[in-house]
Structures are given as structure tokens and as C-alpha cells.
Amino acid sequence: MKTAYATAAILLLSASLAAASPGHSGGHNDMAVGGPGDEAKVTRTIDVTMFENDDGEMLFQPNTLEVEQGQTIRFNIVNDGEIKHEFVLDEKEKNVEHRELMLRFPEMEHDDPNALQLDAGESGSIVWTFTNAGTFEFACLIPGHYESGMYGTVEVSAAPAVVAVTQEYTKGTVKEVKTGQEKVTVIHEELKNLDMPAMTMVFNVADPAMLDTMKEGDVIEFIADRVRGRLTITDLK
Ligand SMILES: [Cu+2]
Missing domain, CATH: 2.40.50.320 (Copper binding periplasmic protein CusF)
Structure with a gap:
């Protein structure tokens, strides 16, 4: 009898902890950077502009972002430049691998949920939920663009710890x-x-x-x- 009560209490506690953990809410992705977000859960919109400047640099503006773990963000992205660019959100190492792949297959066009390619003058958006804390990257992986400065960082700060x-x-x-x-x-x-x-x-x-x-x-x-x-x-x- 006593044991049964204690067990029930522990089960209830762990169930509520699991429910409170942001990592368990999305479900259908296992990218470290997170996954496609639910439009209804967007709590913040970030405008990002892609462009080239007169010095031959290709840039994102802004190129440092800070978000919180568990947050769902709408990125409104505008290609203000004169050539095609893309916004790819991932771990830095994944972007490096991906960039090497694009050097081998320059004709590659992506349709991944973490990426958006935009022709000059186009705009679009990505709704994204950051499920993990850490430093991530957004980059343009079109050959030559990253090397010209086209990347930025997203710092995802840890959600307040769930105190047991x-x-x-x-x-x-x-x-x-x-x-x-x-x-x-x-x-x-x-x-x-x-x-x-x-x-x-x-x-x-x-x-x-x-x-x-x-x-x-x-x-x-x-x-x-x-x-x-x-x-x-x-x-x-
Ligand atoms: Cu680019």
C-alpha cells in the first residue's frame, strides 16, 4: 500500500517533467538545431536580409542571433542581392559537410525544411523550433558564397532548468x-x-x-x- 502511493507519485512527477521538457514536444525531427515549427507557436519574428556589397562580400544582416531553447521563430528572409542565395540552418559541422557536397554537385537544389533558396529580389520564410541549446549556424552554401562571408551564428540559450x-x-x-x-x-x-x-x-x-x-x-x-x-x-x- 505505502509502496503503491510512492510509485504513483514518482510516475506523476516524471510524466509532468517529460511534458515540460521542450525536447519532447516536436517529435518528427532529430536535427540538433531543431525542427520545422508550428505556425501557431511562433513567439518571435526575425528579419534576415541577404545581399552582396561593393567589396565583393556576400552577407547576412544580421549575422548574429540569440534565441532561447524551445522558442519557435519565424525567419522572414529577403534576398536583397543580385544573385541567388540561400539560408541553411544547421550545426556548423553539418554546413561544412554540406558545402563540400555542393562543390561536387553545384546544380543541387534543396528542398529541406531547414533551408530556403531565394532568387534575387525574392523573399520567403521558415518557421523553426530550436529544441536544443548550443551554437548553430545559418549559411549560404552556394559555392563561393560562404567564403565571401555568407554565414552567421545562432546562439540558443538553455531553457530554465526544470527543477525536480x-x-x-x-x-x-x-x-x-x-x-x-x-x-x-x-x-x-x-x-x-x-x-x-x-x-x-x-x-x-x-x-x-x-x-x-x-x-x-x-x-x-x-x-x-x-x-x-x-x-x-x-x-x-
Ligand atoms: Cu549566397
């Missing part, structure tokens, strides 16, 4: 078991998670079966929390 709350058990002495009402009166020590000093209080119980294991005078160790607005014993050692 390990609740401490509180000691108490059973004063009265109110079987019919599914309540129990406990003379308890300080309940730190509720910021409640030691006192004698009536608690609900998460499961009526808990009452079968308690009788007047028993010293118990328990976890109490607010459940639907009522102070409830949620776990019992």
Missing part, C-alpha cells in the same frame, strides 16, 4: 481518524512546502485507503499539499 521538486516528508502524530469524512486530524511539524508552522490540523486524504493504515497516536511521516483548494495528505510513508 523532491518533497520532504513531515512528521506528525495522528489525533483522530475521521473515517466517514475521509479526513484525519494530525498534530504535525512544520510543513515546509506549504510554509505552514507546526500545528494541529484536519487534512483530507488523497485516497480513503490511507485512513485504514492510521490510528490515533500513530506517528506518521507524510506529504501534504493543496489539492483542489483543500489541504490534503498526498503521500504517506
